[in-house]
Amino acid sequence: MKKDHDFKYTFELVPARASRGKALDDIISFAQKAVDDGILSALSITDNAGGHPALSPTALGREIQTLGITPIIHFSCKDKNRNLIESQLFELDRHGLRNLLVLTGDYPRYGYKGIPKPVFDIDSVVVLEMISQMKKGFLIDPRAPGGGTRLSPMPFRPGCVVSPFKRLEGELIGQYLKLKKKVESGAEYVITQMGFDARKFQELLFFMEEAGIDIPVYGTVFLPSPRLARAINKGVVPGCVLPDELLSRMESWKGPGKRDRLEFGARLIAVLRGLGYNGVHISGPGLAYEDVAWMINRSEAIKDLWWDFIGEFEFPHLWEFFLYEKDEKNGLNKRERTKTQRTKLPIGEYLSYRTSSFVHELFFEEGKYLFGPTKTLIRLLEKGGLNGVLTSFEKAVKAPLYECQMCGNCVLTEFAYLCPQSQCAKGLLNGPCGGSRDGWCEVWPGEKPCFYVRVYKRLRALEQQCTFLKHTLSPRDWEEWKRSSWVKVFLKKRVDKVPS
Template sequence: MSTRKLSFREALLDPEQMSVTWELVPGRGAREEAQESVAQMAELAARDSRINSITLTDNPSGKPAILPYPLALEAKELGIETLIHFTCKDKNRNDIESELHALARSGLPNLLVMTGDYTTEGFGGRPKPVFDLDAVQALRFIRKMNNGFEIPAHKGSKKLQNTDFFAGAVVSPFKSKEAELMAQYYKMHKKIAEGAQFIVTQLGYDARKFDELKRYMDWYNLKTPLVGNIFVLSLPVAKMMNKNLIPGCVVTDKMVADLEAEKAKGNVKEQQLLRSAKLYAIFKGLKYNGVTIAGHGIGYTDVKHIIEKGEELSANWLDYVAEFDYPQDNGFYFFEKDPVTGLNTNKIVDRSTTGARAKSTMKDVMFSMVHHLALSEKAPLYPMIKKIAKKIDKSSMKKPFTKMEYWSKSIMLECRFCGDCVMHELAYTCPMSQCAKHQRNGACGGSRDGWCEVYPEKQKCIYVTMYEKFKNAGKEGTMKEGYIPPVNWDLYRTSSWLNFFAGRDYNYRKDVEEQEEAKSYAE
């Protein structure tokens, strides 16, 4: 490792380096013990050339906390960079833009863009959830800002000065169902296509899964740097993760039992740190580009020990793989298992014999027929229907037509009537009514065993159902393609059919964006 402290970006993009980020949780309050501790730990991290940045969380578990922004500024003054968790929850797109402008002006470029946890508590009870943009849309927005974001002006438009954000995203290989796992990987493709410059794994303790993710990225020639997640796991936190009380983090029953046995032997902290160092060694052996180290109550000496011990153990990293053999019950893997190493071969599992499939319902078939006959520019009835729609759009028939669409789609498809409909791209599933986080470009990372993070055992993740429908039709691969813009709320409670034919919906906006980008690249 270099003796000069490299920036987070430099370390992550240098194949000879192992980037190290230390996660700190700012907590609730302004000048409480948690915030003072962050400043103290940042000062210690600044003195260690091996720690390239600290990372600050953004209201984890859906609970209120201080924004990362002011503490990131303090850390910068102390001489350490910050990787800011930049979530899409609790703010609409204008607030997201405002925060991005503030971060750019303050010289805080490193962002880990994610959906964010569903809100759980706040002043006066559970707050209203706000998921105006998803992570894919936010990454696209940041990419546009980096290229000079064009905004309306008094005469035409003008470009803002280019920003220099180094934005990454998250993926979870720790999913038990084929549909869940593939939904995660397919969304990762979209994130990278829209500008994710690095990928951080979700938290788990299955070495085969970490190997799978690396092989998957290599298989698809995804050159984006990969960061492994190390959490110094205590028994109380393990039990919370085991019950999915910390969404997305996976600790199996077997691991909880092993931790209980470990506690009985004593020297618990020593064992926790040794486990983390072994995981560090495995990430280095798998040729990950970096790690992020976290854990409740861990200090600088603990992080230092993990780095030093991890480097020491890395030469024999394969010896420790068996200690991270915690597969989920009947869990799906993308590659066949290698019986020698306990990791994976490069042979892809035959998915024609795995996972569930779902047949299209009668309503799916009916709406699909309508779409293919009329609601597509290539549809045979499109020219005629477009003429009729334009006349309806400018006549007294507009209101009754809109009501007819509203009632038919609401009753049959649980439509939220946003007026900017994408259901035909999502297996006739409405993300505005059936996804708690309104995800239009893929699944969030909080599901467990196919169930929605917010409604476990009650509602399946819509992207699980979607994958099963697409797989039945042999079209599941389309889930990694195409970008869906955010809803234009000007269209709320209007006819999405009339908006489509009049060129007001997302299809038109996407075409304009693509034309503008093509022109910009040509210039």
């Protein structure tokens, strides 16, 4: 267990969809009280939370920093391409805003005259890589105009998010494998998704220890209003779970300043501290600074009673899968991993996988079987000016089989012959976002399973899960869009785009 001598408290601010007005004045007033009181170590500022537009966290971060408290800037990938990401990182460094919480981000919601175009050009793992390079001295790509220069180091402190609160094995394993990638790419601390289950909170600590991930970890203590609690319970907030019995408890919260709500938060803080978390990240609508301060002081007073509170944060029926066996003595986890059964794939899926795998080995593995003759044929066709025919042929084969969109850089072999470009709503290449619920995609709940759950199921059934999310994939190069991946494999160069 980690020691709690330096237990930290942070609080999450959610900017309004405005540049002035009472909601923003209240945030500044909250921050001023936090500075005067000194209990909170930092204030985090969300980035278009829930996919809705709002004042940028940079604007609010600058004001808060001037008051004398550290802002943590949420930095998501949903609304910006890689060039805007780079530009905004320069901006943040310029303003001395270097504590970042890097996340994929919720799918964008209704904005000006409709739903905006989702971007997700690069994912949180690649943003963390970019930040790591900036910390060392970012080398501008020599192929870019003015490239080849190395910039001065930018001392960012990036963190990341993980959710242990996933019901299915395929969802949970994806979260943990992606966490490993995030840490390898430079994440220096981790904050959990909101959740209320003590055993799940502990599971994350055990996994991190087992995986050798030794960075500070903060548990989110989220206190919803009854209205928001009902919405989460119905499943309308991406990736968040709130069980019926907890909703009933929340709806009966009463007392001055909703004292029961704050007592609940104080007890959860005590539990997280007892489990070994390095601190907590507090959030919830309508919390005044005085509420937060009361809750923190109360949690300090009851911290030694945390074992007594564990039963209040147990919801075992919610989860189909735990990574570790249950410790019946205390309702938490033993150190042994849960034994899982191999499942069977439906015959159609099995045949699709096996056929794809066979064809790949036959034609595309360098030095094997038909790779050489195919390469010769493609070279001849290319010399004969038939590039367009080759590209169209690839599209005709792969579109019906994989819903191929001809991204030009095929990664089917990385994902058990499922295509992330067409099957993942956010087109993510380095692991799942946190938005899935009960195995369904955040964007198409009840209609389309999460892409990563599908990949995991395929690999798990075929006992090849060790190949899953092993290394970081580079983002797509949009210069390759609508060009042939096959020709690239054989001739190591780009060819014509598909005729429209």
